[in-house]
Amino acid sequence: MNTNAFALRHIGPREEDQNLMLKALGLESLEQLIYETIPDDIKLKAPLNLDDPMTEHEYLLHIHDLSKLNKARKTYIGLGYHPTVMPAVIQRNILENPGWYTAYTPYQAEIAQGRLEALLNFQTMVIDLTGMEIANASLLDESTAAAEAMSLLFAVRERDQKKAGINKFFVSKNILPQTLSLLHTRATPIGIELVIGNEDTFDFSSDFFGAILQYPGKNGKITDIKSFIGQANNVGIKVAVAADILSLVKLEAPGKFGADVVLGTTQRFGIPMGYGGPHAAYFATKEAYKRELPGRIIGVSKDTNGNRALRMALQTREQHIKRAKATSNICTAQVLLAVMAGMYAVYHGPEGLKFIANKVHNKAATLANALEALGYKLMNDAYFDTLRIKTKAKNIKRVASEKKVNLYYPSKNTVTVSINETTSIRDINYLIAVFAEAANKETIVISSIDKHNNIPEQLRRTSDFLKEPVFNKHHSETELMRYIKFLERKDLALNHSMISLGSCTMKLNAASEMLPLSWFKWGNIHPFAPLKQAKGYLTILKELEDQLTEITGFAATSLQPNSGAQGEFAGLMVIKAYHESRGDHHRNICLIPSSAHGTNPASAVMAGMKVVVTKSTAEGNIDVDDLREKALLHADNLSALMVTYPSTHGVYESAIKEITKIIHDNGGQVYMDGANMNAQVGLTNPGNIGADVCHLNLHKTFAIPHGGGGPGVGPICVAKQLVPFLPGNPIIKTGGEKAITAISAAPFGSALACLISYGYIKMLGSEGLTESTKIAILNANYIKHRLEGSYDTLYSGERGRAAHEMIVDCRPFKANGIEVTDIAKRLMDYGFHAPTVSFPVPGTLMIEPTESESKAEIDRFCDAMISIKKEIDAVSKEDTNNVLKNAPHTLEMITADEWLLPYSRKTAAFPLNYLRDNKFWPSVRRVDDAYGDRNLICSCTPIEAYAEA
Template sequence: MVNLDLRENTFVDKNSDVRLLSSEEDQSFARRHIGPNPQAIAEMLKIIGFSSLEHLIDKTIPADIRLNHQLNLPPAQSEAVALAGLKEIASKNQVFRSFIGQGYYNCYTPAVIQRNILENPGWYTAYTPYQAEIAQGRLEALLNFQTMIIELTGLEIANASLLDEGTAAAEAMSMSYGLSKSKANAFFVSQTCHPQTIAVLKTRANPLGIEIIVGDHEKFDFDKPIFGAIVQYPASDGSIYDYREFIKRAHEVKALVTVAADPLSLTLLTPPGELGADIAVGSTQRFGVPLGYGGPHAAYLATKAAYQRSIPGRIVGVSRDAKGKKALRLALQTREQHIRRDKATSNICTAQVLLAVMASMYAVYHGPEGIKAIAQRVHKLTVMLASGLKLLGYELASDSFFDTLTVHTPNAHEIISSAEARQINLRYVTENKLGISLDETTTTAHLEELLLIFAQGAELPFDLREIDAIAHSKFSPVLKRTTTYLTDPVFNSYHSETELLRYLHRLETRDLSLTTSIIPLGSCTMKLNATAEMIPVTWAEFGQIHPFAPRSQTRGYNILFEQLESWLAEITGFAAVSLQPNAGSQGEYAGLQVIRQYHLSRGEHQRQVCLIPESAHGTNPASAVMCGMKVIPIKCDRQGNIDVIDLEQKAAQYSRELAALMVTYPSTHGVFEEEIKTICETIHNHGGQVYLDGANMNAQVGLCRPGDFGADVCHLNLHKTFCIPHGGGGPGVGPICVASHLARFLPDPLLTHDSTNSESIGAIAAAPWGSASILTISWMYIAMMGSAGLTQATKVAILNANYMAHRLLDYYPILFTGKSGLVAHECIIDLRQLKKSADIEVNDIAKRLMDYGFHAPTVSWPVAGTVMIEPTESESKEELDRFCDAMISIRQEIAAIESGQVDPENNLLKNAPHTAESLLTSVWDHPYSREDAAYPAPWTKEYKYWPFVSRIDNAYGDRNLVCSCQGMEAYSD
């Protein structure tokens, strides 16, 4: 029975699930989060043949790994209590005005963007646009982002965002390494790059054997062979350099040059492409995205069109649909990255889509003139500040700058202390240098306060109006931008709030999100992202703090981190946690780096082999290669489990070289493997470590723990199991949990890479705690669910999956099940036989589901010709039935083809999805009715989600790659 302990306001499972909840219990958050009510749970259990949830779980999960006690977590709290508690924690943060800079700036998030994108579930609950026909809104916003980056940087192609500037720089380094015709293994890094970028580059270079040369770009003589270089523009200290000669000399030795550029400055400065750069990277944070103590923010990477097949991440491309209408989709390059495995050039999977959308809309809202005006104002204020500092007797490091000044002073600490007394943060550089960076929120009153700080108690001997009159540009005229940017109508049409609001809503309606229906994607865990979890993200106490603010000002964040780390450690059974990795791919990479560092610390340099099952995520082998490991595939048996015999043989064969096994649990095939403890023991017996991919942790919380059954490292996708929303393909957070013997190797929150004082692997992300501001979401989820609530959620996730598998079994084969004929939290439906019987492909079913108002499950992965369904615990029995009814109805439509009643080419599935436009034509040349096309189920007559375009021709788009707004008119016919 599901009872409520009122002292803890949580659930206690008593093996029977039929009693209705009392009014007190109904206030529990877990009841709001978990979709099926007790009556529905009882009905589903009866249908699949179980007397209780506990009975189902006993048959699903191997007994030898079951957790035999409740998780030691704080009592569950109501939404109101949890919000009040987190507000109390937030109050311990001090929100000082930041002039630290270093790639992070205060900015204004236009209220229309904050409310209608950042706080709007229509935008933040959508999934990665792999089903492009029902993701045209996000894809257009991302195309705007790419266009913005292409035109600001002066390069030819850009991706649809990366994680942060540091990792974007590292991706550029790896890209240069693969593209350069130089045989060198050294990469030059200008000493004027941001320190956090240098730290991330060192971490990424180390396992690949790349030598990082940090030096003065003006003195580097190129006698040392290099394959690439990176410079900062403007430099971290604020100086603006003309890099043309440096780039020319680098090209002479066949090296590629990356310019890390601030996009706001590029409205005034010559773009990197015109300087000769091969690649440009940077952050779009200051385009309306809150500081958030370091993230999430959308980074960018732009390059030459010749390198389009090597660019990491996602590219949105223009194609056309079946009716010839312009349609957007992810380009071929994106799809290739997911199937290259150990040949992939990057392990990047998620992107910062939601933040890239915000940044692109910031540009749409302000337009080219508005953004230029912001840049001019920031620069003018900086010139005024520089003039005032000189009048006070201070020397500046450079007379060429945009928004940042480095000031020479004999008493840097004293001035910084004086600033902190006024709740102002300056950047400490050295004992006799400090930095000041201005931004769009800076006012003349702030200038006056800064100058008074430097006057050290004296009155200012001048009036700011006098300085204003003589303020002029402070960079060389040869670097002044002369080319246009943001010329497309989209950047010149929506400058009033009314117009932007309508544009945002128009795009939102072209996307299917969780506000519309279930998104049953296997391995992606599209569960409820509760409103109460989302509210703290936009609190100033979390959102308006610079990532390098003094720790004394971030006590609230410190408490949040400590509590969340301890909760995640308890949930996984590990000893220590790092929150720094800001995506699942980065968690994979960090976990393997920790294992690598462990072996090196023991003098076992030869351990470089990583065993990976053939069913693994494509990012797994890519991450291993990035860590300098050799990938050896492990076979799977007919039930989808790891072939233990093959594993034992490979482990023995590579015993001396074995570094790690990467295993997903439950398996990628949606089954709890019975031999998981034996698998872990086998690896340990040969001196290796076990890395567990936590993508399927949704099926383990409260029932079993990776740290208990043999794993050494586990990364978690907080954007899956722990309720951070997918945001249309990002943000994500991928912390790693490790056993005690690996704790000392975790990523360094100080962002250093000094082997003399630490065994840490160094910096994984550009910010000390990665995407810190959205950790509040997972904190709220765990705080409101409590131990029993989390455990109940896991049980219901497993119940929902088995209920759907049971309902669909008579119509579609279930590809893999455990020994008891059960699945875990997801199941794979085998559609391959339909190709033979009716010439129906899995893609046809995916598109027809759109007519029923659903997003398709995961298509053709991990097995081609199948779909993987994961309902999560958040979906009600009614919604599960609705989806199952749609799948059954589609099977009946296929049966009509099989029997010859319906044309095998001109039918409901081959022509799906059906748009409103296609149905309203005067000519209807299909042998089925418009009603059957548009309203195939009763619920579609009550509410109809209309795909915006017909089926997209991906091949056409790949042959004619267009990835910016310009040129789209060519597809209007």
């Protein structure tokens, strides 16, 4: 046994366990299982061409050496990214804690109350600072949030008859450049005309449905949004404000002036720059727009006993239900980062945030006064943290570069300096010295920071914020540490038990992959820093692109999309650009199988395509005859097919090459959804299957943790003809020769998180990656075998095997009065998170164990499922007071003086012996979803405020 091999630690079943599992399946070898599972014509002929695997120790030395290539210089670039101070208590207890970073999206609310409370804190923080009525639990980044705001205002314009059909959207020229690029990307496909101009001279008599302002602007200017919004409201123009969240501590909340949407990033609240991400964007709007609000909302509801319980509210807005009618394809939040930003506000409280904001502003003003004393002209009379200086930029740049200081140079005659939380008096003096040397003058030395207020009086904050108790009692490290632990204990994560979610691939997120995320030289690089300062990042990102290109069998990769849904959209936009480059502007038909993920049709509509749904066969496969018929019918306008492989039903469809050929023969391109890539790596690949582009969920197949619902990374890999169109960035050159405009704010998306996948591939190597895929398939088929006789599996391959996941049919249990939800809730009593419920088939469970789970853990899960089946058999439709309908059972129930239920406490809480050693207690009983939707509360309102609603 090679104890140095990372594969030994990543893969769950030991060799002897694998042999036992194969024997149970009636197989001689793992190769026989793969032969019976994957069609012969798509198997790879040669192993992946990757470097030999590193040991964990070798990898950590390697990644440390690469970090030295990054130059973490003093950075005052701004543009939405700033150096920050992450409180150590948050770093150690959240960022570095698998209890937080390995949790899944809180669909099962009863075992996610800790995360839900942390996100409710985040929403409350956002609502308070923005002055809006409702907020979501985060979006991907500021620029995508701005695009979502534009889309929301476009969707709701039809409510105003005077605005129906109007498609002009005003964009302030002071918007962040990356946001402008992304607005172009999202506006064009859905027919929005962007008009960029000066908000000070905007003609309010013109025909616009909406507008967006930057507050403060990219060069530090504080626009009089009060006046602008007032005039816009008078003529029915709806206004979105992209606001620096730290500045809102000193600037009045845009909601107080009548803004319709307020958005931005919470990166300034203690989150490292990480060369661009991941960071949690915020998004707040009016309650009237709650049905159009993108992303997830955490709402306050109650459980069966009437106790306060949290949940994800208004889930019918999600794309899996709305599909082609969805207003957004967003299904990823940035939960881990939102939790951290929310905890930053909890730790500092309102007075602490005021101290930080005042410190930043006062230092900016002190620097401004010194620069004026040196003879420099400031172009901003009003500012928060960013000074715009009129001077010869090349003179400043020469000295600043010599002094290892990063400033921003928007033009030949302009320099901007953005002060941040980490800026000290020493730093201010250093900056003054840079400007003094450039002017050939004696420097000025500052000994103290004076109090200033360079914010216009009509825009100064007068409204209170963060008055709730949670923001006013956890200011010592001891108290915050205990509060974080208090919440963590309410959440079931991978550090407790297997999370066997089909399509979500909850595998090991190894500590050695995660450690570098806390290292200074990875966290403190600005995404727009000069490239020579980011050589460590560029080395890793280039190699990761090459690794993913090799694994997928394609020609090139873009890491820019920062979620799977963004990857879908990016892939389709690249296909669209390819067709248009050939003069085929009319190609707009996207074929999508009926079993596809709900984000697929939503993405296609966002890309300006028309969705045509193709049928599935009784076996769950794509109906090839129907596909051929519709491809021929739409041949003149066919743009793409969106297909998931293996299928969403957990089967390697043998007709896949025939399917891709049909599309190509009719002038279309094939987009492959990479959600199930964990069943392909090393055995087959999208290029071999005949796809033209695929997105990959690095937070599934390539070990980035789900973090409670984000971060995600969704790069796209493309065939040769699509390479020229890979997405670009307006500041740092990325993408192809004919790059489409930006897909996310940062050049390489969530670059910091990409370190994890780089390490995963580096330590597993070709053999380890391939072995992981094989064991994922073995584990799934072993579960299928163990559950036979208790549950029916809906779909199987031609030789009776599952892929890496399977769908278990729970619909027959309706005869006993049991729904699939009852099984999901009862699994909590057994210490397990439910598999994916009712997707892609209503009334089913989709189970995916991954390669990281041991035989012992899989057996525990199967024992639990079999035990639940016996419980189902013991109840009748008339018997509604049973152990399944009452699940989950809380500690409060079990320890109550009175027990009136018709089964024992032992049956309720300890149905199998293993639970005596490792019992997880749901913190609330079953949550009332309908009540929560009828009484939507999405901030930290005390229970008394809604108990009588």
